[in-house]
Amino acid sequence: MAKQLKKIIDTSTEAKIKEAAKKLFTQKGFNAVKTREIATEAGINLALLNYYFRSKQKLFDIIMAENLISFRKGMSDVLNNEKGDIYKKIEKLAIYYIDTLKENPNLALFVINAIHDNQHDIFNSTEDSLHQSRKHFAKQFLKEIQDGKMAPIHPVHLMSNIIGLIVMPFLAKPMMLKRLHVSEKEFTQIMDERKKLIPIWIKAMLK
Amino acid sequence: MAKQLKKIIDTSTEAKIKEAAKKLFTQKGFNAVKTREIATEAGINLALLNYYFRSKQKLFDIIMAENLISFRKGMSDVLNNEKGDIYKKIEKLAIYYIDTLKENPNLALFVINAIHDNQHDIFNSTEDSLHQSRKHFAKQFLKEIQDGKMAPIHPVHLMSNIIGLIVMPFLAKPMMLKRLHVSEKEFTQIMDERKKLIPIWIKAMLK
DNA sequence: TTTTGATTTAAACAAATGATTAAAACAATA
DNA sequence: TATTGTTTTAATCATTTGTTTAAATCAAAA
Known part of the structure:
Protein backbone atom coordinates (compact mmCIF):
# COMPACT_ATOMS: atom_id res chain seq x y z
CA MET A 1 0.00 0.00 0.00
CA ALA A 2 1.19 3.51 -0.78
CA LYS A 3 2.98 4.89 2.23
CA GLN A 4 1.97 8.55 1.83
CA LEU A 5 -1.68 7.74 1.34
CA LYS A 6 -1.55 5.42 4.29
CA LYS A 7 -0.30 8.14 6.60
CA ILE A 8 -3.19 10.48 5.90
CA ILE A 9 -5.98 7.96 6.03
CA ASP A 10 -4.24 5.59 8.37
CA THR A 11 -6.78 4.19 10.78
CA SER A 12 -4.67 1.15 11.56
CA THR A 13 -4.25 -0.10 15.10
CA GLU A 14 -0.63 0.92 15.15
CA ALA A 15 -1.48 4.46 14.09
CA LYS A 16 -4.33 4.74 16.57
CA ILE A 17 -2.02 3.75 19.42
CA LYS A 18 0.66 6.19 18.35
CA GLU A 19 -1.84 8.99 18.00
CA ALA A 20 -3.30 8.39 21.45
CA ALA A 21 0.17 8.06 22.94
CA LYS A 22 1.35 11.25 21.34
CA LYS A 23 -1.63 13.18 22.63
CA LEU A 24 -1.28 11.90 26.18
CA PHE A 25 2.52 11.84 26.49
CA THR A 26 2.82 15.34 25.05
CA GLN A 27 0.18 16.61 27.41
CA LYS A 28 1.19 14.86 30.63
CA GLY A 29 4.65 13.34 30.26
CA PHE A 30 5.87 9.77 30.60
CA ASN A 31 5.14 9.02 34.24
CA ALA A 32 1.68 10.56 34.46
CA VAL A 33 0.37 8.45 31.58
CA LYS A 34 -0.56 4.79 32.15
CA THR A 35 -0.60 2.13 29.44
CA ARG A 36 -4.26 1.41 30.14
CA GLU A 37 -5.06 5.06 29.56
CA ILE A 38 -3.40 4.95 26.15
CA ALA A 39 -5.29 1.77 25.28
CA THR A 40 -8.62 3.31 26.26
CA GLU A 41 -7.89 6.55 24.40
CA ALA A 42 -6.94 4.56 21.31
CA GLY A 43 -9.90 2.23 21.70
CA ILE A 44 -7.78 -0.89 21.55
CA ASN A 45 -6.91 -3.86 23.71
CA LEU A 46 -4.13 -3.24 26.20
CA ALA A 47 -1.96 -6.06 24.88
CA LEU A 48 -1.76 -4.46 21.45
CA LEU A 49 0.41 -1.70 22.81
CA ASN A 50 3.12 -4.20 23.63
CA TYR A 51 2.42 -6.19 20.49
CA TYR A 52 3.15 -3.19 18.26
CA PHE A 53 5.65 -1.22 20.33
CA ARG A 54 7.29 -3.75 22.68
CA SER A 55 7.09 -1.47 25.72
CA LYS A 56 5.74 1.80 27.06
CA GLN A 57 9.26 3.21 27.07
CA LYS A 58 9.88 2.37 23.40
CA LEU A 59 6.56 3.94 22.45
CA PHE A 60 7.49 7.04 24.39
CA ASP A 61 10.89 7.17 22.68
CA ILE A 62 9.15 7.26 19.31
CA ILE A 63 6.88 10.12 20.39
CA MET A 64 9.85 11.96 21.82
CA ALA A 65 11.76 11.62 18.55
CA GLU A 66 8.81 12.81 16.49
CA ASN A 67 8.17 15.78 18.74
CA LEU A 68 11.81 16.80 18.67
CA MET B 1 18.12 35.38 58.84
CA ALA B 2 16.38 33.74 61.76
CA LYS B 3 14.54 31.59 59.29
CA GLN B 4 17.69 30.41 57.59
CA LEU B 5 19.34 29.68 60.87
CA LYS B 6 16.39 27.61 61.91
CA LYS B 7 16.42 25.80 58.60
CA ILE B 8 20.01 24.78 59.06
CA ILE B 9 19.57 23.66 62.65
CA ASP B 10 16.23 21.92 62.18
CA THR B 11 17.32 18.33 61.86
CA SER B 12 14.05 16.78 62.94
CA THR B 13 12.67 13.83 61.05
CA GLU B 14 9.75 15.87 59.78
CA ALA B 15 12.07 18.55 58.43
CA LYS B 16 14.36 16.02 56.80
CA ILE B 17 11.44 14.43 54.96
CA LYS B 18 10.12 17.77 53.80
CA GLU B 19 13.52 18.88 52.62
CA ALA B 20 14.09 15.70 50.64
CA ALA B 21 10.58 15.85 49.21
CA LYS B 22 10.99 19.47 48.17
CA LYS B 23 14.24 18.74 46.42
CA LEU B 24 12.89 15.74 44.52
CA PHE B 25 9.36 16.98 43.76
CA THR B 26 10.65 20.35 42.56
CA GLN B 27 13.18 18.63 40.35
CA LYS B 28 11.11 15.79 38.90
CA GLY B 29 7.43 16.37 39.66
CA PHE B 30 4.89 14.28 41.53
CA ASN B 31 4.71 11.15 39.40
CA ALA B 32 8.41 10.67 38.75
CA VAL B 33 9.22 10.66 42.46
CA LYS B 34 8.57 7.50 44.52
CA THR B 35 8.01 7.48 48.26
CA ARG B 36 10.95 5.12 48.73
CA GLU B 37 13.17 7.60 46.93
CA ILE B 38 12.13 10.36 49.32
CA ALA B 39 12.77 8.09 52.29
CA THR B 40 16.25 7.20 51.05
CA GLU B 41 17.12 10.81 50.25
CA ALA B 42 15.94 11.86 53.72
CA GLY B 43 17.70 8.91 55.35
CA ILE B 44 14.59 7.78 57.18
CA ASN B 45 12.34 4.76 57.35
CA LEU B 46 9.67 4.65 54.67
CA ALA B 47 6.81 4.47 57.13
CA LEU B 48 7.74 7.79 58.67
CA LEU B 49 6.64 9.60 55.54
CA ASN B 50 3.07 8.47 56.13
CA TYR B 51 3.42 8.89 59.89
CA TYR B 52 4.27 12.59 59.54
CA PHE B 53 2.44 13.55 56.35
CA ARG B 54 -0.37 11.00 55.98
CA SER B 55 0.21 10.48 52.25
CA LYS B 56 2.49 11.25 49.34
CA GLN B 57 -0.19 13.54 47.92
CA LYS B 58 -0.51 15.59 51.11
CA LEU B 59 3.26 15.94 51.28
CA PHE B 60 3.30 17.11 47.70
CA ASP B 61 0.53 19.60 48.41
CA ILE B 62 2.66 21.17 51.14
CA ILE B 63 5.67 21.46 48.83
CA MET B 64 3.45 22.91 46.12
CA ALA B 65 2.08 25.53 48.51
CA GLU B 66 5.53 26.50 49.72
CA ASN B 67 6.93 26.75 46.22
CA LEU B 68 4.01 28.89 45.07
C1' DT C 1 12.95 2.83 88.31
C1' DT C 2 8.72 2.41 86.27
C1' DT C 3 5.35 4.16 83.37
C1' DT C 4 3.60 6.41 79.58
C1' DG C 5 3.29 8.35 75.24
C1' DA C 6 5.83 9.39 71.11
C1' DT C 7 8.88 7.77 67.53
C1' DT C 8 11.02 4.37 64.66
C1' DT C 9 11.45 -0.06 62.46
C1' DA C 10 10.80 -4.35 59.68
C1' DA C 11 7.42 -6.67 57.60
C1' DA C 12 3.48 -7.13 55.11
C1' DC C 13 -0.64 -5.70 52.38
C1' DA C 14 -3.47 -4.20 48.58
C1' DA C 15 -3.86 -1.83 44.55
C1' DA C 16 -1.84 -0.21 40.39
C1' DT C 17 0.79 -1.07 36.56
C1' DG C 18 3.68 -2.86 32.66
C1' DA C 19 4.09 -6.95 30.36
C1' DT C 20 3.08 -11.78 28.73
C1' DT C 21 0.45 -15.80 27.32
C1' DA C 22 -2.58 -18.89 25.07
C1' DA C 23 -6.46 -19.12 22.68
C1' DA C 24 -9.70 -17.06 19.45
C1' DA C 25 -10.89 -14.30 15.43
C1' DC C 26 -9.62 -12.72 11.14
C1' DA C 27 -7.73 -12.29 6.47
C1' DA C 28 -5.27 -13.87 2.55
C1' DT C 29 -4.31 -17.39 -0.58
C1' DA C 30 -3.32 -21.86 -2.34
C1' DT D 1 -12.66 -24.91 1.30
C1' DA D 2 -8.66 -25.72 3.95
C1' DT D 3 -4.40 -23.70 5.34
C1' DT D 4 -1.46 -20.42 7.00
C1' DG D 5 0.16 -16.41 9.09
C1' DT D 6 -1.43 -12.19 11.37
C1' DT D 7 -4.13 -9.63 14.63
C1' DT D 8 -6.98 -9.30 18.64
C1' DT D 9 -8.73 -10.69 23.09
C1' DA D 10 -9.36 -12.05 28.01
C1' DA D 11 -6.89 -13.63 31.53
C1' DT D 12 -2.96 -13.74 34.18
C1' DC D 13 1.69 -12.70 35.86
C1' DA D 14 5.39 -10.25 38.26
C1' DT D 15 6.88 -6.08 39.97
C1' DT D 16 6.35 -1.65 41.73
C1' DT D 17 4.43 1.40 44.77
C1' DG D 18 1.70 3.79 48.42
C1' DT D 19 0.18 2.61 52.74
C1' DT D 20 -0.63 0.12 57.14
C1' DT D 21 0.45 -2.72 61.10
C1' DA D 22 2.41 -4.45 65.19
C1' DA D 23 6.26 -4.70 67.65
C1' DA D 24 10.52 -2.43 69.27
C1' DT D 25 12.94 1.60 70.83
C1' DC D 26 13.33 5.92 72.96
C1' DA D 27 12.65 9.80 76.00
C1' DA D 28 10.36 12.34 79.44
C1' DA D 29 7.45 12.33 83.67
C1' DA D 30 5.97 10.22 87.85
Missing part, protein backbone atom coordinates in the same frame (compact mmCIF):
# COMPACT_ATOMS: atom_id res chain seq x y z
CA ILE A 69 11.80 16.56 14.90
CA SER A 70 8.82 18.93 14.64
CA PHE A 71 10.57 21.25 16.99
CA ARG A 72 13.90 21.20 15.18
CA LYS A 73 12.39 21.37 11.72
CA GLY A 74 11.63 25.07 11.99
CA MET A 75 15.11 25.82 13.21
CA SER A 76 16.93 23.99 10.42
CA ASP A 77 14.60 25.27 7.70
CA VAL A 78 15.27 28.85 8.72
CA LEU A 79 18.90 28.70 9.74
CA ASN A 80 20.06 26.47 6.89
CA ASN A 81 18.89 29.07 4.42
CA GLU A 82 21.76 31.52 4.08
CA LYS A 83 19.54 34.25 2.69
CA GLY A 84 18.01 36.99 4.75
CA ASP A 85 19.37 39.19 7.47
CA ILE A 86 19.19 38.28 11.11
CA TYR A 87 15.84 39.94 11.73
CA LYS A 88 14.24 38.28 8.74
CA LYS A 89 15.38 34.97 10.14
CA ILE A 90 14.00 35.82 13.54
CA GLU A 91 10.67 36.62 11.91
CA LYS A 92 10.67 33.27 10.11
CA LEU A 93 11.45 31.51 13.36
CA ALA A 94 8.63 33.36 15.08
CA ILE A 95 6.17 32.47 12.34
CA TYR A 96 7.11 28.81 12.34
CA TYR A 97 7.06 28.32 16.10
CA ILE A 98 3.99 30.40 16.78
CA ASP A 99 2.06 28.48 14.13
CA THR A 100 3.34 25.16 15.47
CA LEU A 101 2.52 26.04 19.07
CA LYS A 102 -0.90 27.37 18.14
CA GLU A 103 -1.64 23.89 16.80
CA ASN A 104 -0.11 22.14 19.79
CA PRO A 105 0.57 24.37 22.79
CA ASN A 106 1.68 21.38 24.89
CA LEU A 107 4.69 20.83 22.67
CA ALA A 108 6.52 23.71 24.37
CA LEU A 109 6.31 22.24 27.84
CA PHE A 110 7.08 18.76 26.53
CA VAL A 111 10.34 19.94 24.98
CA ILE A 112 11.32 21.99 28.03
CA ASN A 113 10.77 18.94 30.21
CA ALA A 114 12.82 16.86 27.76
CA ILE A 115 15.63 19.38 28.00
CA HIS A 116 15.61 19.02 31.76
CA ASP A 117 15.59 15.28 32.41
CA ASN A 118 17.53 14.73 29.15
CA GLN A 119 17.34 10.94 29.35
CA HIS A 120 17.38 11.00 25.56
CA ASP A 121 20.63 12.94 25.17
CA ILE A 122 18.86 15.38 22.91
CA PHE A 123 21.91 17.59 22.52
CA ASN A 124 23.90 14.78 20.95
CA SER A 125 25.76 16.56 18.16
CA THR A 126 25.67 13.68 15.65
CA GLU A 127 21.96 13.29 16.15
CA ASP A 128 21.44 17.01 15.90
CA SER A 129 22.12 18.15 12.35
CA LEU A 130 21.72 21.80 13.22
CA HIS A 131 25.29 22.31 14.30
CA GLN A 132 26.43 23.83 11.00
CA SER A 133 23.48 26.09 10.41
CA ARG A 134 23.74 27.48 13.89
CA LYS A 135 27.33 28.44 13.22
CA HIS A 136 26.31 30.61 10.29
CA PHE A 137 23.67 32.34 12.35
CA ALA A 138 26.26 32.95 15.06
CA LYS A 139 28.57 34.56 12.49
CA GLN A 140 25.81 36.85 11.27
CA PHE A 141 25.16 37.81 14.86
CA LEU A 142 28.84 38.59 15.53
CA LYS A 143 29.11 40.62 12.35
CA GLU A 144 26.11 42.65 13.37
CA ILE A 145 27.92 43.52 16.60
CA GLN A 146 31.24 44.28 14.90
CA ASP A 147 29.49 46.60 12.45
CA GLY A 148 28.14 48.48 15.43
CA LYS A 149 24.56 47.69 14.44
CA MET A 150 23.93 45.71 17.58
CA ALA A 151 24.90 46.10 21.22
CA PRO A 152 27.65 43.66 22.23
CA ILE A 153 25.79 41.08 24.28
CA HIS A 154 26.45 37.46 25.08
CA PRO A 155 24.76 34.88 22.79
CA VAL A 156 22.92 33.56 25.85
CA HIS A 157 21.10 36.89 25.99
CA LEU A 158 20.08 36.77 22.35
CA MET A 159 18.95 33.15 22.52
CA SER A 160 17.05 33.69 25.78
CA ASN A 161 15.32 36.73 24.35
CA ILE A 162 14.30 35.14 21.06
CA ILE A 163 13.11 31.89 22.61
CA GLY A 164 11.56 33.66 25.57
CA LEU A 165 9.50 36.03 23.49
CA ILE A 166 8.33 33.29 21.13
CA VAL A 167 7.67 30.45 23.56
CA MET A 168 6.75 31.96 26.92
CA PRO A 169 3.16 32.97 26.14
CA PHE A 170 2.41 29.33 25.30
CA LEU A 171 4.08 28.04 28.45
CA ALA A 172 2.06 30.51 30.50
CA LYS A 173 -1.07 30.20 28.39
CA PRO A 174 -3.43 28.75 31.04
CA MET A 175 -2.46 31.58 33.37
CA MET A 176 -2.85 34.24 30.68
CA LEU A 177 -6.33 33.06 29.74
CA LYS A 178 -7.56 32.94 33.32
CA ARG A 179 -5.80 35.95 34.81
CA LEU A 180 -6.09 38.40 31.95
CA HIS A 181 -9.58 37.23 30.93
CA VAL A 182 -8.60 36.36 27.41
CA SER A 183 -10.51 33.92 25.20
CA GLU A 184 -8.92 31.22 23.06
CA LYS A 185 -9.71 33.26 19.98
CA GLU A 186 -8.21 36.45 21.35
CA PHE A 187 -5.15 34.52 22.46
CA THR A 188 -4.63 33.16 18.95
CA GLN A 189 -4.98 36.65 17.54
CA ILE A 190 -2.44 38.06 19.97
CA MET A 191 -0.01 35.28 19.11
CA ASP A 192 -0.35 36.15 15.43
CA GLU A 193 0.46 39.77 16.23
CA ARG A 194 3.68 38.60 17.83
CA LYS A 195 5.00 37.18 14.55
CA LYS A 196 5.59 40.72 13.31
CA LEU A 197 6.27 42.27 16.69
CA ILE A 198 9.03 39.98 17.95
CA PRO A 199 11.63 40.82 15.27
CA ILE A 200 10.85 44.51 15.71
CA TRP A 201 11.18 44.17 19.45
CA ILE A 202 14.47 42.30 19.26
CA LYS A 203 15.85 44.96 16.95
CA ALA A 204 14.74 47.77 19.27
CA MET A 205 16.13 45.98 22.33
CA LEU A 206 19.56 45.37 20.92
CA LYS A 207 20.19 48.72 19.28
CA ILE B 69 4.50 31.16 48.06
CA SER B 70 8.15 31.73 47.15
CA PHE B 71 7.10 32.42 43.64
CA ARG B 72 4.32 34.83 44.52
CA LYS B 73 6.28 36.58 47.24
CA GLY B 74 8.34 38.57 44.78
CA MET B 75 5.28 39.61 42.86
CA SER B 76 3.35 40.89 45.87
CA ASP B 77 6.37 42.61 47.43
CA VAL B 78 6.96 44.57 44.26
CA LEU B 79 3.45 45.21 43.04
CA ASN B 80 1.97 46.00 46.45
CA ASN B 81 4.39 48.85 46.81
CA GLU B 82 2.75 51.79 45.05
CA LYS B 83 6.02 53.65 44.69
CA GLY B 84 8.17 53.56 41.62
CA ASP B 85 7.39 53.78 37.94
CA ILE B 86 6.65 50.75 35.84
CA TYR B 87 10.25 50.18 34.81
CA LYS B 88 11.52 50.40 38.35
CA LYS B 89 8.98 47.74 39.26
CA ILE B 90 10.08 45.57 36.36
CA GLU B 91 13.65 45.87 37.58
CA LYS B 92 12.64 44.83 41.07
CA LEU B 93 10.78 41.86 39.65
CA ALA B 94 13.81 40.89 37.59
CA ILE B 95 16.11 41.13 40.59
CA TYR B 96 13.83 39.05 42.80
CA TYR B 97 13.15 36.28 40.30
CA ILE B 98 16.65 36.05 38.92
CA ASP B 99 18.05 35.75 42.43
CA THR B 100 15.39 33.19 43.35
CA LEU B 101 15.97 31.12 40.22
CA LYS B 102 19.72 31.29 40.57
CA GLU B 103 19.23 29.57 43.93
CA ASN B 104 16.75 27.07 42.58
CA PRO B 105 16.53 26.88 38.79
CA ASN B 106 14.07 23.99 38.97
CA LEU B 107 11.45 26.21 40.52
CA ALA B 108 10.62 27.72 37.15
CA LEU B 109 9.72 24.43 35.50
CA PHE B 110 7.89 23.28 38.61
CA VAL B 111 5.62 26.31 38.53
CA ILE B 112 5.04 26.08 34.79
CA ASN B 113 4.03 22.44 35.19
CA ALA B 114 1.74 23.44 38.06
CA ILE B 115 0.12 26.04 35.85
CA HIS B 116 -0.57 23.37 33.26
CA ASP B 117 -2.09 20.49 35.19
CA ASN B 118 -3.57 22.96 37.70
CA GLN B 119 -4.89 20.26 40.01
CA HIS B 120 -4.34 22.76 42.80
CA ASP B 121 -6.51 25.53 41.37
CA ILE B 122 -3.60 27.91 41.76
CA PHE B 123 -5.49 30.80 40.16
CA ASN B 124 -8.13 30.71 42.85
CA SER B 125 -8.77 34.42 43.54
CA THR B 126 -9.41 34.07 47.27
CA GLU B 127 -6.24 32.06 47.69
CA ASP B 128 -4.30 34.48 45.57
CA SER B 129 -3.92 37.77 47.42
CA LEU B 130 -2.32 39.50 44.48
CA HIS B 131 -5.55 40.51 42.83
CA GLN B 132 -5.49 44.08 44.16
CA SER B 133 -1.84 44.80 43.55
CA ARG B 134 -2.06 43.59 40.01
CA LYS B 135 -4.86 46.04 39.37
CA HIS B 136 -2.68 48.98 40.34
CA PHE B 137 0.09 47.77 38.06
CA ALA B 138 -2.43 47.43 35.24
CA LYS B 139 -3.53 51.03 35.80
CA GLN B 140 0.05 52.27 35.65
CA PHE B 141 0.48 50.35 32.43
CA LEU B 142 -2.67 51.84 30.88
CA LYS B 143 -1.68 55.36 31.92
CA GLU B 144 1.69 54.90 30.27
CA ILE B 145 -0.10 54.07 27.04
CA GLN B 146 -2.58 56.94 27.33
CA ASP B 147 0.26 59.37 27.94
CA GLY B 148 1.78 58.16 24.70
CA LYS B 149 4.88 56.92 26.49
CA MET B 150 4.24 53.34 25.50
CA ALA B 151 2.95 51.64 22.38
CA PRO B 152 -0.65 50.43 22.78
CA ILE B 153 -0.26 46.68 23.18
CA HIS B 154 -2.36 44.01 24.81
CA PRO B 155 -1.46 43.14 28.43
CA VAL B 156 -0.74 39.59 27.26
CA HIS B 157 2.17 40.99 25.29
CA LEU B 158 3.58 42.88 28.26
CA MET B 159 3.19 39.92 30.62
CA SER B 160 4.66 37.46 28.12
CA ASN B 161 7.62 39.72 27.49
CA ILE B 162 8.42 40.39 31.13
CA ILE B 163 8.02 36.78 32.22
CA GLY B 164 9.68 35.45 29.09
CA LEU B 165 12.78 37.58 29.45
CA ILE B 166 13.14 36.83 33.14
CA VAL B 167 12.29 33.13 33.26
CA MET B 168 13.20 31.61 29.90
CA PRO B 169 16.97 31.40 30.35
CA PHE B 170 16.38 29.26 33.45
CA LEU B 171 13.91 27.01 31.67
CA ALA B 172 16.38 26.54 28.83
CA LYS B 173 19.43 26.49 31.08
CA PRO B 174 20.62 22.92 30.39
CA MET B 175 20.48 23.67 26.66
CA MET B 176 22.26 27.00 27.04
CA LEU B 177 25.12 25.49 29.01
CA LYS B 178 25.67 22.63 26.59
CA ARG B 179 24.99 24.35 23.27
CA LEU B 180 26.63 27.70 23.90
CA HIS B 181 29.49 26.23 25.94
CA VAL B 182 28.81 28.31 28.99
CA SER B 183 29.93 27.38 32.50
CA GLU B 184 27.78 27.59 35.60
CA LYS B 185 29.73 30.60 36.74
CA GLU B 186 29.38 32.42 33.42
CA PHE B 187 25.69 31.61 33.37
CA THR B 188 25.22 33.16 36.80
CA GLN B 189 27.09 36.25 35.68
CA ILE B 190 24.95 36.60 32.57
CA MET B 191 21.81 36.24 34.63
CA ASP B 192 23.00 39.04 36.89
CA GLU B 193 23.53 41.24 33.84
CA ARG B 194 19.90 40.69 32.91
CA LYS B 195 18.66 42.37 36.08
CA LYS B 196 19.66 45.73 34.66
CA LEU B 197 19.12 44.85 31.01
CA ILE B 198 15.54 43.59 31.13
CA PRO B 199 13.89 46.86 32.22
CA ILE B 200 15.97 48.73 29.63
CA TRP B 201 14.97 46.22 26.98
CA ILE B 202 11.30 46.37 27.85
CA LYS B 203 11.39 50.16 27.66
CA ALA B 204 13.12 50.08 24.29
CA MET B 205 10.73 47.46 22.92
CA LEU B 206 7.58 49.26 23.87
CA LYS B 207 8.56 52.78 22.88
